[in-house]
Every structure is written in C-alpha cells, then in structure tokens.
Amino acid sequence: MRSTHVADRVTAAALDLFATQGYATTSVQQIVEAAGVTKGAMYHYFQSKDDLLFAIYDRMLALQKSHLDQIVAVGGAVEDVVRDVCVDVVETSIDFLPEGTVFFRSMHMLAEPRLKEVTQRRREYHDEFAALLRRGQDEGVFRTDVPRSVLVAHFFSDVHYLSHWYSPDGPETKTEVAQQLTELFLRGIRTATT
Numbered sequence: 001m002r003s004t005h006v007a008d009r010v011t012a013a014a015l016d017l018f019a020t021q022g023y024a025t026t027s028v029q030q031i032v033e034a035a036g037v038t039k040g041a042m043y044h045y046f047q048s049k050d051d052l053l054f055a056i057y058d059r060m061l062a063l064q065k066s067h068l069d070q071i072v073a074v075g076g077a078v079e080d081v082v083r084d085v086c087v088d089v090v091e092t093s094i095d096f097l098p099e100g101t102v103f104f105r106s107m108h109m110l111a112e113p114r115l116k117e118v119t120q121r122r123r124e125y126h127d128e129f130a131a132l133l134r135r136g137q138d139e140g141v142f143r144t145d146v147p148r149s150v151l152v153a154h155f156f157s158d159v160h161y162l163s164h165w166y167s168p169d170g171p172e173t174k175t176e177v178a179q180q181l182t183e184l185f186l187r188g189i190r191t192a193t194t
Helices: 003-021 028-035 039-045 049-074 078-095 097-109 112-138 148-160 174-189
Strands: none
Touching (some): 003 028, 003 049, 003 097, 028 039, 028 049, 049 112, 078 097, 078 174, 097 112, 112 148, 148 174
C-alpha cells in the first residue's frame, strides 16, 4: 500500500469518526481499526489525534489561501476580485463541509501550539481579505461607515453557518449558493453611488 494512501485512509477514518461520535470520544485505536492500519503506520504520519484534527482542516485552509493568492494575483476591478474570492470561499467550504464542521466543532480542543498556528493562518487570510475591502473603500466602491472588521466577520459568519443548513441534496447547487451569498454581501457593502 502506498504511503500517502495510508495517510489518506487514516484522515478519512478520523473525519468520519469525529463527525459521528465526536473528537473527544474517539480513540486512536478506533481510528486505526476503521482505517485498517496499525498504530505504527498512523504514527508514521501523525504524532497524535491532535495532528489528525489539524490535518483535516489544513487541507481546506491551504487550498483556500492558494486560491485567494491566485485570484488577487490576476487582479482586476476590486469588486470583481472580491466577488471571485467570496464565491471561492463558499464553494470550497461546501466541498469541505464535513472537514469544516468537524474542525469548528472541535478546534477548542487543539493543543495550544496547533491552535495558535491555525489562528495565525486564518488571520493571514482574513487580513488579505480585509485589504481587498480597504482597497474598495479607498476607491469609493465599498462603504466606510461600518468597520472593516465587522464586514469581514459578516461575510465569514455566513460561511461558518453553512454546515447548519446547506445540503448537497438540496435545491441549490454549491455555485448557486456561493453566488447568492456573495451578491447579498456585495449589495450590503457597496456605497450608495455604486
């Protein structure tokens, strides 16, 4: 069996168990049994259950940051850039809905170094997003009567709430939901003259 295959199996088993019975009540033994690997094989890739929880979220976080950097690098009118970023965040969050749900439900149980790392990386993403909003404010496209921190929190609260109501089997596709949430956000932050 290929080495990356072992890591993928362990991560998938952990995700399923964390989702169904909770992070705190899932044992390493249960994870390796569900993955069909030995503890030694698991510990070759993950030092602890904590590492597994981090790995579950890390893939989504790294992908979203990579997409953000690519979208910003392409450039364009600020509202178009913000639109593309928002649509991507919603779509990738839906693609990784189980991972995000498990992580946000359990992140407070991460060891302090891992929690700090996640917090720092999320802050970097939010800071880059806020910089786009600042650019739009400087250009007179986005309103300035609401602090940027509130605007950022407003958008990401919608993203973090997806797991409470969105279903892939529902009437709207992920792209439709992404476009709808993005348009609602943009309408709320545009200046009266745009």
